[in-house]
Amino acid sequence: MLIRPKAGILDPQGVAVERALPALGFSGVANVNVGRLVELDLEDPEQLQAMCEKLLANPLVEDYEVQLLEESGHAGGNGRGS
Amino acid sequence: MHPQPPSFDRPGAPAPQPSAEPIPTVEDALALGLTRSEYELLCEKQGAPPNAVELAMYSLLWSEHCAYKHSKKLLRTLPTQGEHVVMGPGENAGAVDLGGDLVCAFKVESHNHPSAVEPFQGAATGVGGIVRDIFAIGARPIAVLDSLRFGEPSGARARYLLDGAVSGIAHYGNSIGVPTVGGELYFEAPYEHNCLINAMALGLARRGDLVRSAAAGAGNALVLLGAATGRDGIGGASVLASSELGGGAAAQGEAAPEHDQDMRPTVQVGDPFEEKKLLECSLELLRSGLLVSLQDLGAAGLTSAAAEMAAKGRVGLEIDVARVPRREPGMAAWEVMVSESQERMLCVVEPADALAVLALCERWEIGGAVIGRVTDDGRLRVLAQGALVGDMPVSALVDECPLYDLAPRKPPAPLYPPPRATLAAEATPAAALLALLRSGNICSRRPLYEQYDAIVQSRTVRRPEQADAAVLALPDGGGMAVSIDGNGRRVAADPYRGTVEAVLECAANLACAGAQPLGATNNLNFGSPEKASIAWQLGESVRALGDACRALGVPIVGGNVSLYNEGPTGPIYPTPVIGMVGRLPDVRRAGxxxxxxxxxxxxxxxxxxxxxxxxxxxxxxxxxxxxxxxxxxxxxxxxxxxxxxxxxxxxxxxxxxxxxxxxxxxxxxxxxxxxxxxxxxxxxxxxxxxxxxxxxxxxxxxxxxxxxxxxxxxxxxxxxxxxxxxxxxxxxxxxxxxxxxxxxxxxxxxxxxxxxxxxxxxxxxxxxxx
CATH class of the missing domain: 3.90.650.10 (PurM-like C-terminal domain)
Structure with a gap:
């Protein structure tokens, strides 16, 4: 699950990074957003959306994308939510 | 298109540009929470039907949350004068004299409806808002207390709300380095669908450093400090605070929480580090003598802040929304005016000082932009890149919202069902004592206050569960005690005597610490005042508040009212929350x-x-x-x-x-x-x-x-x-x-x-x- 701040929602982490990078000499940085990646093994992928809605993401301020990988490591499907 | 666009025939105003925006109808006004007669009244004040920008601003300033339509007449009966009062109601916070040159600023405010929708951010921004009120009058915030009410802990929702609210308070208070020194918590079924999150903050200032919010000096610059403006909380103050949560959903047979989720995008997100910078920058601006006046942005954002500053100073203001730093592209003028983005302040500065003010903002790494100017014609004018998009008399926005008389009637039958019995009838006194100690309203709050930093700033002499009131040391060797109280169940049993008891409880807590009360603040949390039974609760409670405070000689220097606290199962217990501040001569002797x-x-x-x-x-x-x-x-x-x-x-x-x-x-x-x-x-x-x-x-x-x-x-x-x-x-x-x-x-x-x-x-x- 890739969880990111919703468009338009204040992202204090992103703002902090955006201000810190130029201070370290990296110029031309804009539109920084900081999200997080949750990796897990599970038996029933049907539960993923509910997991995101109830715990892993905060639907108030975050969008999430789900990417299913088979055990072999190949992509098996994706979904999106907000 | 409206057939006859209102004319903007004023000298000095930029030429109006014909607007392609349709003029909103009375139905739009109703959807924004205004009544038909209020809409007609504002058309009359305005001289024409308001355009979208104007209607958005009126609908917020004429909402219960901003205009106190149902409570203002009652609040006028409260005692607000006293020998220790330095600043009374009407400013961002009240202040009392601590002796010497020192004053204490304090106020309590509610964030009930936002917290019911999203408890973490709701509680966090509640703390942020009340802390801004304190430094808006030039005081350094030194302590926060919180007063929380949830449904019975057996419900999953109470746990979710409590966890979120406590984390939110800790997140914000701990991050900005203001200790959370006390508070109270009750679990009662009537709060199940409508929790209460009231936060109180205290600050210290030298008497001469206090600043008021009245704008002054035609030609002075209006500077917006702090965070950029996004679509946070658009409509939050009006739509959230003046409608009964979950009511619409219940009527459609849906579960209330789903309805709450639909309302989520209007909740604001707080950034405590931004607030800390804004705090330090604001206090330095004041110390440097660069500000004429200062006001924080809370409910209804720029609209409320600008209208209040103009009304208090009896001046006009002109704001160009194009100059407001934005976080999001494509915001409409009305969105900029009503956004509730957090961590922002509005100040008036003399034109010659504007550059110095902006330089200081730069040094503290906060935003700063001249967004308008003070005028002398008593109008609040909104421009978009110089084009006039809204023009209203300040007096109509702030002072001419109709105030309503309540139609109180003591309820003929009990309003609240009996609580669920949890103690066996045959229990022994020893078993009952253990059951009481174990009960939600009495058991130790340690799991909560351990999450709060109670001692940062090194003033805290008595922490929770060490004394009945929190005690803070003052530089002169004396101390300050503070307590916050309000048992809603007893007020539900008897709105008059229950409220007297709440005031006495606060004063008793101070007495146990050795403190003489100096002043009080209150947050009146009630159901819908349009119901006769709630109007009766409110009237009796305010009468009691006045009587008890007069008897104690404790003036009320500020406060807040939160009405329409109802869920599908009915109103909350009437909950006047009283915060009281007192003085101890010798802090080493704190009780x-x-x-x-x-x-x-x-x-x-x-x-x-x-x-x-x-x-x-x-x-x-x-x-x-x-x-x-x-x-x-x-x-x-x-x-x-x-x-x-x-x-x-x-x-x-x-x-x-x-x-x-x-x-x-x-x-x-x-x-x-x-x-x-x-x-x-x-x-x-x-x-x-x-x-x-x-x-x-x-x-x-x-x-x-x-x-x-x-x-x-x-x-x-x-x-x-x-x-x-x-x-x-x-x-x-x-x-x-x-x-x-x-x-x-x-x-x-x-x-x-x-x-x-x-x-x-x-x-x-x-x-x-x-």
């Missing part, structure tokens, strides 16, 4: 609630007349609320508080504790647990007489142990000190401190519980949710 020394004598002080109806025990037994509480002797209670205060100040007592929820037995247990010492007491005939019963009656022992009422203190100290105290007020010796057990003997029965048993029961907050 403690726990027993300190083996061998000290224990006494009951004051005109305490316990009664079981509306008590915590009655709640555990599932008894319905009584219709009215017992009468109380206000003057005698106040005299007892004075006697206890003087004894604490004289360092005569080892401990002093106000008897509150759970009565004498719970108070004894709390004194034992806080001091890690047992006690042996005997409750004699004198106490039974106070219950209005004879020792032989079956209910007498229960009433003596667990009955509640104002005016009771449990003190401990040397026998000689208690004798002296007994000369000033009524005093009954109960027993002595010592041992590892609490032993209570009364009317031939004995109750004996070890400190471990008491402590384990008291430490049960976590288990309530299991």
């Amino acid at each position: 403690r609630l726990g027993f300190q020394r083996s061998g000290d004598e224990i006494a009951l002080v004051g005109p305490f007349a316990p009664a079981l109806p509306a008590s915590e025990l009655a709640k555990l037994r599932g008894e319905p609320l009584p219709d009215g509480l017992a009468a109380l002797e206000l003057e005698a209670v106040i005299a007892a508080q004075a006697a206890v205060r003087e004894a604490v100040r004289a360092n005569a007592l080892a401990s002093a504790h106000d008897i509150a929820e759970g009565g004498l037995a719970v108070a004894l247990a709390e004194c034992c647990l806080s001091g890690h010492l047992g006690a042996q007491v005997e409750l004699g005939d004198e106490l039974f007489a106070r219950c209005g019963t004879q020792p032989g009656e079956p209910s007498a022992s229960w009433c003596a142990l667990f009955g509640e009422g104002p005016g009771g203190f449990l003190v401990s100290g040397p026998a000689q000190a208690l004798s002296e105290l007994g000369r000033c007020t009524s005093l009954v010796r109960l027993g002595t401190v010592g041992g590892g057990e609490l032993r209570i003997a009364l009317a031939g029965t004995r109750l004996s519980l070890s400190l471990d048993e008491l402590g384990n029961a008291h430490a049960s907050l976590g288990e309530l949710f299991a």
